[in-house]
Amino acid sequence: MTLFDALEQVYNEAQAALESAMVSPELETWYAAYLGRKGAVTLQTRAVGQLPKEERPIFGQRVNEVKQALEDAYVARAEVIKQAEMLHALESGAIDITLPGRPVTQGHLHLTTRTLRQIYDIFAMMGFEVFEAPDVELEAYNFDLLNIPDYHPARDMWDTFWVQTPPGEPRLLLRTHTSPGQIRAMRERSANQEPLRVILPGKCYRYEQITARSEHQFYQLEGLAVGRGITLTDLIGTMHQFAELFYGAGRKIRVRSSYFPFTEPSVEVDTQCILCGGKGCGVCKYTGWLEIAGAGMVHPVVLQNGGYDPAEWTGFAFGMGIERPSMMKYDVSDIRLYYGNDLRFLRQF
Amino acid sequence: MRVPLSWLNDYVDIKDIPVQDLANRLTLAGMEVEAIETIGYSGAELPWNPQLITTAEVLAVGPHPDADRLVLVEVDYGGPEHEIAVTGAPSLYALKGQSDLHLKVAFAWEGAMLYDGHAEGFVLRKLKATKVRGVLSRAMVCSQKELGLADVHGDIIYLPDDTPVGVPLTEILGDHILHFEIKGPFGHLQCVYGIAREVAALFGRPLKRTPLEAVTRLGLTTVEQPDAVELEIPDSDLCPRYTATMIRGVHIGPSPLWMQLRLQRAGMRPINNIVDITNYVMLELGQPLHAFDYAQIRPRAAGAKPAIIVRRALPGEQMATLDGELRTFDAEMCLITDGGGPVGVGGVMGGLDSEVKATTEDILLEAANFFFLNIRRTTQLLKISSEAGNRFGKRVDSELALIAGARAAELMQELAGGFVDPIAGDLYPGKPAPFAVSYRPDMADPILGVSVPADEQRRILTALEFAVRDADDGTWQVLVPSYRLDVRHPVDLVEEIGRIYGYDRFPHTLIDEPLPPLRHNVPLEEEERVRDWLVGLGLDEIISYSLIDPADEVRLTPSGMTLALPGEVITLRNSLSPERSQMRRTLLPAMLRTARNNLRFLERVALFEVGRVHYRLATPDPDTAETGVAEPRRLALLLAGPRQGRWFEPTDRSALDYFDLKGIVEAFLERLALLDKVQWERGAHSSFHPGRCARVTIEGREIGYLGELHPLVCEAFDLPVQPVVALERDLEVLLDAARVAEGGKHVGMISPYPPVHEDLALIVDAGTPALDVQRTILQAGSPLVTRALLFDIYQGPQVGEGKKSLAFALTYQSPGKALDEKDVEKLRLRIIKVVEKQLGAKVRRA
Structure with missing residues (x-):
């Protein structure tokens, strides 16, 4: 066999071997075997010296051609193998994407905090700032200054927790409503005879047996606006605005005459039942309406007690429960879930 | 209150008004109809088929x-x-x-x-x-x-x-019964006739006056001292009027079906004709009545006529009331007495002995009036609930007494075969003068925001039986009906006009005035930010009861130590139960109870509460509006349970400990820009593990304690045996400090030059707090040492007994140049010198 024949044979062999290289290590072995320093093709190059002088260039040229062809074939093959290997790696790297993610602990705001914030935001748009007043309150602020003297039948509207105080001292109680804050806010702002728009949130307490529908502690939010030309239609418009922003656009309200000692006229504000939309259901006692607030024009005596001259100033006030709206919205049937702090309940919000 | 429409229809014709419309109209006008009960008609529980x-x-x-x-x-x-x-x-x-x-x-x-x-x-x-x-x-x-x-x-x-x-x-x-929920102390609305008046005004229909005219029908005249009884009211402030009518020769028996049905439908049980009639007239006109067995009323002296004396009780005086209870009275309570002693609690309940019996023949019918506040005081102190007390407590028109007495006497004559004495007794020392309000029709608009024409206002007031008289200057003298004891000011008339005009006709407007001066509520904004940060750190917010069990304060101090709680505890005079009888001075008990309750269902809890505690500091003073009670905000955190939840590959299931909570606290303090300002020292707090409790201060002010709970506290609160870590801090102090820190906050420039990192291990006494070492390094290297991160702690033979090695990863960086080896060497030597000197530390060579 001539050197030429041997070269062609190596070349054929190499091509065949390359075809059978399936993975990177095999490819590298192939490269070493043919194109490496001691590879078969490389060794052929060295054999050129054995040839007669005139054949050497021809042989050399052919060797180079073979080398180049094999180098190209190697690159092409390497690419094919790389693709195949990546494909394989991706295939074998598949996971069950339905498996649960690594657990992350998340915190939750209390439902009451969420509701309060929603209400703060709505009233902030209408220029109401939040004003806070104490939970443990003077009897005078909770009752007398709000036009509810001792033994007055209106006091029946609030079952009161009284604080033990030494005899002869002014009596203290746990506020039964957020209304005492009205007097505090008015007295603070009437010092400058400036108009007033505040909302007063807070815990209230009533001497009531604890059941699914009533709690001895609950949140209320009071609103109070005092100005030189505030009217009952402003109260109604404000309540309507609130109902639309809180319960949803297009929501209607209904205003009924009512009685509170510290407002005159007094009204109650209903909105269409959020469950039945006004058609009538068990939640709204088949009336189609749910009460959202007690309200009215601030009683002249109360304005006076707050430091505003009723001849010059008028105002409106409203008070609403905080738990009831979310109980209705989320169909919560037991108010005890709120301050019993069952996390299985609270974590849903 | 329940009003059968069949009864209402006696006074105002409502047959053509659909029941639902009537109910809606009354509801909007302030007489809330809570339910409509149907009898016989379709919609009733048992409809009566009209054919069958x-x-x-x-x-x-x-x-x-x-x-x-x-x-x-x-x-x-x-x-x-x-x-x-x-x-x-x-x-x-x-x-x-x-x-x-x-x-x-x-x-x-x-x-x-x-x-x-x-x-x-x-x-x-x-x-x-x-x-x-x-x-x-x-x-x-x-x-x-x-x-x-x-x-x-x-x-x-x-x-x-x-x-x-x-x-x-x-x-x-057949019938419809309206169930009313009437808010407010309105005696005049607590009766069928009162509702009829409202219906007549609302629908513009005539009101029949029949039930008010029995005095005329009977030809009854009155004298202060009638033949049958001697009347005396020494305490007329408590009893402005007392009328007594005699009905002789009655036959006690059942009342007729129509009356029984009306009573039943109004919610009362029929008893006998005399008692039923007093109840019927009370339901009809709102005037409580009392029928005495005349034969039982004693004279003051033998031979004299029976006497009724309305007076204050003698202190400690006693009588058995109709309900069989023996009552003891105080000197402010009003008694009806006869010549022998008490026979009734005025306006509240009759006495047992003078009750009408089956054998009673002659009736002395009392129709009186009592001062409402005293009635309420009496019923509250005696804990008596009665229809009469309830009505008198809401104020009853004193003009009504004789009218209602005559009405009942008329019915007793008609239905019980009695004969009414034509001269009745009427002692009326407290007759009120007619009351008029000066009013101008232009007073309504500024309050209502609606212009109700003057004619319409006049029509409404007249329909409500107010008499309107024009004065020369355009004002009206509005004479208030005697039963409208709630109307005293012009604004009360405005309400009457508004509610009858109909609030459903009012437009909706928004306040059209300049905004008041706008202010931030900084404390609230801060509080809400605190909540957001803590939620972001993975904690669940709770809001717990402010009223707690006094024993809980004791449970927090199991080891005989005293727990320093601020101020004086606030205890209720009337509590629902011992568990809810005192205001909290610490958030911890509720936090621990919440953890305990939830750990029954959940393996891990991470909680926080931001809320007020309450304690007494001084005497309340209404003049300065001071309650004398401090109500500062507190923050409490609690962690318990495994560090990580279970997953399908192993997770860190070891129990949350001191460092988990401290990590949260540090992140939180960083938010407040306070992390490098707080001092951590070993804390002594009776509720916490003595070796795992930190007292945290800031510039000498204590802000709270953080630690693992003392095992005895866990036991006292029935918590599972595992570390429970909690923190309580004074949010006010913390936020004050944060406000200062926020004010002095500078943004650090970010250096463009490369930092140099190297490690430094120091051997110190085992008791040396790591924080001291770290802060000393940072101080010594300031400002070029920008970080000293503790990455290893070693105790053992290599460092010797009573010693420990703390290894810090230091970062050197200058804002102005790239530091070279010489700069770093200089800093290192300075740091080593300082720690050696101040902490007795030695560099640990590898």
Whole structure:
């Protein structure tokens, strides 16, 4: 066999071997075997010296051609193998994407905090700032200054927790409503005879047996606006605005005459039942309406007690429960879930 | 309060007003109708089929051919023939053999749905034609129970003699009952006639005055001292008026069906004709009445006439009231007494001894008036609840007393066979002067925001029985009806105008005025930010009860140590239960209870609460608005349970510990820009593990404690045996400091030059706090040492007994140049020198 024949044979062999290289290590072995320093093709190059002088260039040229062809074939093959290997790696790297993610602990705001914030935001748009007043309150602020003297039948509207105080001292109680804050806010702002728009949130307490529908502690939010030309239609418009922003656009309200000692006229504000939309259901006692607030024009005596001259100033006030709206919205049937702090309940919000 | 429309219709014609419209209109005008109860008509619990349940007349009662205890009744039901029905009704059985009867009854045909008269409770059944001992019966004469009118199976119903025959029973006995929830102390609305007045005004219809005119009908005149009784009111401030009417020769017996049904429908049980009449008139006109057995009223002296003296009780005076309770009175309570002593608690409840009995013949009827605040004081102190006390407590018009007394006397004459003395007693020391309000029609607009024309205002006020008189200057003198004790100011008239005009007609407007000066509520904004940060750190917010169990404060101090709680505890005078009897001075008990309750269902809890604690510091002073009670905000955090939840690969299931909570606290402090300002020192707090508790201060002010709970506290709160870490801090102090820190905050420039990192291990005494070492390094290297991160702690033979090695990763960086080896070397030597000197530290060589 001539050197030429041997070269062609190596070349054929190499091509065949390359075809059978399936993975990177095999490819590298192939490269070493043919194109490496001691590879078969490389060794052929060295054999050129054995040839007669005139054949050497021809042989050399052919060797180079073979080398180049094999180098190209190697690159092409390497690419094919790389693709195949990546494909394989991706295939074998598949996971069950339905498996649960690594657990992350998340915190939750209390439902009451969420509701309060929603209400703060709505009233902030209408220029109401939040004003806070104490939970443990003077009897005078909770009752007398709000036009509810001792033994007055209106006091029946609030079952009161009284604080033990030494005899002869002014009596203290746990506020039964957020209304005492009205007097505090008015007295603070009437010092400058400036108009007033505040909302007063807070815990209230009533001497009531604890059941699914009533709690001895609950949140209320009071609103109070005092100005030189505030009217009952402003109260109604404000309540309507609130109902639309809180319960949803297009929501209607209904205003009924009512009685509170510290407002005159007094009204109650209903909105269409959020469950039945006004058609009538068990939640709204088949009336189609749910009460959202007690309200009215601030009683002249109360304005006076707050430091505003009723001849010059008028105002409106409203008070609403905080738990009831979310109980209705989320169909919560037991108010005890709120301050019993069952996390299985609270974590849903 | 319940008002049957059949009754209301006596005073104002409402037959053509749909019930729902009536209810809506009243509701909007302030008399909230909570429910509409239907009797007989469709919508009732038991609707009476108008074809199958009708009126009829029993003509004869004959014997049953085959049954001794049954009879056959011949009934005219308005059809072409008479019907024979079988019955066992006792009152009909008693008439066996009689004909030419004319008894009006309720008659039901086969197919009618009725309640089973003999079954327990209300069991519906369909009336079927049956053969009773050989006689076919296709219909029956009904009892109250069968028609759903009573809960016990009594005799059959006898309808009034003038009842037409063959008309649907609903036309005679059907009804709608409005259930009212009337807010406010309005005596004048606590009666059927009061509602009728409102209906008349709302619908512009005439109001019949019949029930108010009995004085005229009876020809009754009054004197202060009538023949039958001596009247005296020494304490007229408590009893402005006392009237006494004599009705002689009454026969005690049941009241007629119509009255019984009205009482039942209004929610009262019929008792006997005299008691029923007093109740009926109270429900009709709102005036509580009391009927005395005249024979039981004692004179002051033998031979004198019986006496009624209305006076304050003697301290400690006693009497048994109608409910059988022996009551003891104080010197402010008003008693009705006779010559021998108390016979009633004025305006609240009668005495047991002078009660009307079956044998009573002569009635002394009291129609009086009592001062409402004293009535309320008395009922609250005696814990008596009565219809009379409830009504008088809401103020009753004193003008009503004689009117209502005469009305009841008239009915007693009519229904109990009595005879009314034509001269009644009326002692009226507290007669109020007529009351008028000066009003101008332009007062309404600025309050209502609606221009109600003056004519319309006048119409409304007149319809409500206010008398409007024009004064020359355009003001109105509005004479207030005596029963409108709630109307005293012009604004009260404005409300009347608004509510009758109809709030549903009011436009919706928004306040059209400049905004008040705008202010931030900084404390609240900060508080809400705190909540957001803590939620972001993975904690759940709780809001707990402010009222706690006094024992909980004790449970926090198990080891005989004293727990330093601020101020003086606030305890309730009236509590629902011991568990809710004092205001919290610490958030921890509620936090621990919440953890305990939730750990029954959950393996891990991470909680926070931001809330106020309450304690007394000083005497309250209404003049300065000071309650004397401090209500600072506190923050409490708690962690318990495994660090990570379970997953399908192993997770860190070890228990959350001190460092987990501290990590959260540090992140939180970083938010507040306080992390490098707080001091951590070993804390001594009775609720915490003595070796795992930190006291945290800032510039010398204590902000709180952080630690693992003392095992005895866990035990006291029934918490599982695992580390529970908690923190309570004073949010006010913390936020004050944060405000200062925020004010002095500078943004650090980010250096463009490369940092140099190297490690430094120091050997110090085992008791040296790591934080001291770290802060000393940072101080010594300031400002070029920008970080000293503790990455290893070693104790063992290599460093010697009582020593430990702390290894820090230091970062050197200059804002102005790239530091070279020489710069770093210089800094390192400085740091080592300082730590050696200040902490006795030695560099640990590798």
